[in-house]
Amino acid sequence: MAVYTEVSDKALTQFLKRYDLGTVLSLKGIAGGVENTNYLLHMSTGSYILTLYEKRVETKDLPFFIGLMDHLATQGFQCPLPMRDRNGEALGTLAGRPAAMTSFLEGMEVKQQNAGHCQMAGEAMARLHLAAGDYKTERENALAPHGWPVLVEASLPRADTVEEGMANLISGELDHAQHHWPKRIPAGVIHADMFKDNVFFLEGELSGVIDFYFACNDFLAYDIAIGINAWCFDENFNFQPKFCAAFLAGYQSVRELEKGEVDALPTLARGAALRFLLTRLNDWLNVPAGALVTPHDPKAFSKRLRFLQTVGDAKEFGLI
Amino acid sequence: MAVYTEVSDKALTQFLKRYDLGTVLSLKGIAGGVENTNYLLHMSTGSYILTLYEKRVETKDLPFFIGLMDHLATQGFQCPLPMRDRNGEALGTLAGRPAAMTSFLEGMEVKQQNAGHCQMAGEAMARLHLAAGDYKTERENALAPHGWPVLVEASLPRADTVEEGMANLISGELDHAQHHWPKRIPAGVIHADMFKDNVFFLEGELSGVIDFYFACNDFLAYDIAIGINAWCFDENFNFQPKFCAAFLAGYQSVRELEKGEVDALPTLARGAALRFLLTRLNDWLNVPAGALVTPHDPKAFSKRLRFLQTVGDAKEFGLI
Numbered sequence: 001m002a003v004y005t006e007v008s009d010k011a012l013t014q015f016l017k018r019y020d021l022g023t024v025l026s027l028k029g030i031a032g033g034v035e036n037t038n039y040l041l042h043m044s045t046g047s048y049i050l051t052l053y054e055k056r057v058e059t060k061d062l063p064f065f066i067g068l069m070d071h072l073a074t075q076g077f078q079c080p081l082p083m084r085d086r087n088g089e090a091l092g093t094l095a096g097r098p099a100a101m102t103s104f105l106e107g108m109e110v111k112q113q114n115a116g117h118c119q120m121a122g123e124a125m126a127r128l129h130l131a132a133g134d135y136k137t138e139r140e141n142a143l144a145p146h147g148w149p150v151l152v153e154a155s156l157p158r159a160d161t162v163e164e165g166m167a168n169l170i171s172g173e174l175d176h177a178q179h180h181w182p183k184r185i186p187a188g189v190i191h192a193d194m195f196k197d198n199v200f201f202l203e204g205e206l207s208g209v210i211d212f213y214f215a216c217n218d219f220l221a222y223d224i225a226i227g228i229n230a231w232c233f234d235e236n237f238n239f240q241p242k243f244c245a246a247f248l249a250g251y252q253s254v255r256e257l258e259k260g261e262v263d264a265l266p267t268l269a270r271g272a273a274l275r276f277l278l279t280r281l282n283d284w285l286n287v288p289a290g291a292l293v294t295p296h297d298p299k300a301f302s303k304r305l306r307f308l309q310t311v312g313d314a315k316e317f318g319l320i
Numbered sequence: 321m322a323v324y325t326e327v328s329d330k331a332l333t334q335f336l337k338r339y340d341l342g343t344v345l346s347l348k349g350i351a352g353g354v355e356n357t358n359y360l361l362h363m364s365t366g367s368y369i370l371t372l373y374e375k376r377v378e379t380k381d382l383p384f385f386i387g388l389m390d391h392l393a394t395q396g397f398q399c400p401l402p403m404r405d406r407n408g409e410a411l412g413t414l415a416g417r418p419a420a421m422t423s424f425l426e427g428m429e430v431k432q433q434n435a436g437h438c439q440m441a442g443e444a445m446a447r448l449h450l451a452a453g454d455y456k457t458e459r460e461n462a463l464a465p466h467g468w469p470v471l472v473e474a475s476l477p478r479a480d481t482v483e484e485g486m487a488n489l490i491s492g493e494l495d496h497a498q499h500h501w502p503k504r505i506p507a508g509v510i511h512a513d514m515f516k517d518n519v520f521f522l523e524g525e526l527s528g529v530i531d532f533y534f535a536c537n538d539f540l541a542y543d544i545a546i547g548i549n550a551w552c553f554d555e556n557f558n559f560q561p562k563f564c565a566a567f568l569a570g571y572q573s574v575r576e577l578e579k580g581e582v583d584a585l586p587t588l589a590r591g592a593a594l595r596f597l598l599t600r601l602n603d604w605l606n607v608p609a610g611a612l613v614t615p616h617d618p619k620a621f622s623k624r625l626r627f628l629q630t631v632g633d634a635k636e637f638g639l640i
Contacts, residue, residue, distance in 0.1 A: 003352075006431075009430050010431070010432065025426040025522065026425075027428055028348070028350045028352070028360050029350065029352055030348045030350065031348075031351040032349055042426060047362070105346075106362060107346060108332075108344065108346060108347055109329070111329055111330070112330065200346075201329075203343060
């Protein structure tokens, strides 16, 4: 969480001249979001999110992310709608950074989900997969299994300093993924980071999904596997069968899984746990001096992974 | 800047049940503010600031601060209005912290002020002094000269590690203040921290003053002295006579200074520079491990102080 880049009143006014959104009322840096600097902007026409893209997001990927939000929002999927200036451009430059404005989604994340939240999250994920079905731009998933060995190499020697046995856990799971990863199951655009902090609820209903900056093309069931990690464990990282059954039922109420996806789900869920374990571990071991962000604990995912390794059949996820 | 205390959706809903402010739409932690955790809260009735008071604010002082904002706002001074629950209470508890909600003030701070901003800031300060004139509660200024020796002792041995000659500068100035500080000039409630980040402008007009958590009883001219430090130097900490003349003219357009105040102004301005130098230096030398906040550079005030020591007469501030 942090504001990495400060925006002056003058630079903001200059930036906003390109848009037809009225006058600025206020600008508050938001504490939250590891990748980018986000401001909540009150304008005379409403509230917006102003995002300045920091180093961890590759500029070449921005058209994919912004185009995707635009594509989804115009199809009625509840996500931020990128604002376009008078020339139709959604991407500009502010304070030396690529910057974009989107509509502001009201709603709050739930800290402690219940089965109802999980069901709605599953439904929303399936709706996202369907709505993105005809999105033409593509982006490779850099954090798919082929991207893991470099993360493993960078962190394995020090993994056991974080948790006894973590190095073995990681190398064993990498080996499993390399041998069992599915090859021919439905693929498309996935969110790839639909954790609780990226899903908003308003008066008990899901009000929107945010943060598309990991979105990419991959197996749809891999997104579900990430969702299992995100929604189906409690605050102590213990698996909750009721949450998982609800999440998958919610998903299947919109899009039914094929047999190949069901069969692959245990492997994909383990792989998703490994993927987040690896990025968290690398962040944990490499906190830069003067960091504004406290890294997340990798042990939240080693514990998930150890449980998921015991799941032999997708039925254990509560699939019916 | 930081969110020190996280607020869950459940705890917030529970807290807000005491108020008649409608339903929650969103809650965003604000990056900004060293002392407290601030959230920008969208409710169905409008926008509010939710403040959780952290350790640096003494709980016993909260009724003074909240009562002052209430007193000022109800007199038409543009500042946050504390919201009261159905029992008339403005102070509650949330996530284990004392907490209060205030109205949200639209507007933005200016990063680079001009003389017009300085004039409006001076006017606002004088209006604050007058509006607070009949506020009955009192709070001693812990950061008045009697509070400086303990800060000097704590930082002097390491002051020269921050800047060559800083220790001499500080001890000399402490001595000067102790011998020349005024005794009988008008006193009352002062803001005591009216820096640029605490004053908002909207479409060229001053829209409000925030952050009353240093407010206290002291000489009114000491607040002006703080204002000189805050508004009358440029981004390189060089004195700007035009800014200062405008600030003082703005103040005097609302409340005329007495001769004793004019005479004391050079000493008070130096003292104010020393006060901010001392707190910044102490923060700088004592950054706690895992700090969420980068301390401000004390050298911004040693440079101001060195200039202010050359001012022999308030006329040099542009007083007419």
